[in-house]
Amino acid sequence: MAKIFAFLDAQALGDFTIAALLASSVRELFDEGELFIYYRNNRPYKKSIVACICNMNGCMISADTPRSVLPSITSISLGDAFHRGMIFLKITG
Numbered sequence: 001m002a003k004i005f006a007f008l009d010a011q012a013l014g015d016f017t018i019a020a021l022l023a024s025s026v027r028e029l030f031d032e033g034e035l036f037i038y039y040r041n042n043r044p045y046k047k048s049i050v051a052c053i054c055n056m057n058g059c060m061i062s063a064d065t066p067r068s069v070l071p072s073i074t075s076i077s078l079g080d081a082f083h084r085g086m087i088f089l090k091i092t093g
Contacts, residue, residue, distance in 0.1 A: 002030040004087045008039040008050075019047055024053050026087070038062065 010016040020037075027035040033055040036057035041047055041061045050059055 002031075002087055004033055004034040004035045004065075006035065006037050008037060008046075011043065013043075013045055016043070020049050020053055024055055027055050034058075036060065074088060 002074060004027055005024070006019075006026070008016060008019045008023065010019045015051060016039075027033050030080060035053070036058045037053060037056050038060045039046060039048055039062065041049060050056075
């Protein structure tokens, strides 16, 4: 089973919508994948767009800057993540 963590870092409406669609599409590539979305709710439209991602398993909203949380996640080596069935996506606009 693939565990997909998508950090949606885009700000503009169109960029954020495309990022959400891309994360959802990557999830669809795996029959038993789990999609977790992480984003900052700093625009009025973001919560509504994330609510439309029907195949996500969880959502995390950053209260402040996400860079204070993500360094520990990015310290996992790509080889280790691959063997654990994890996929990390950082999608920017």
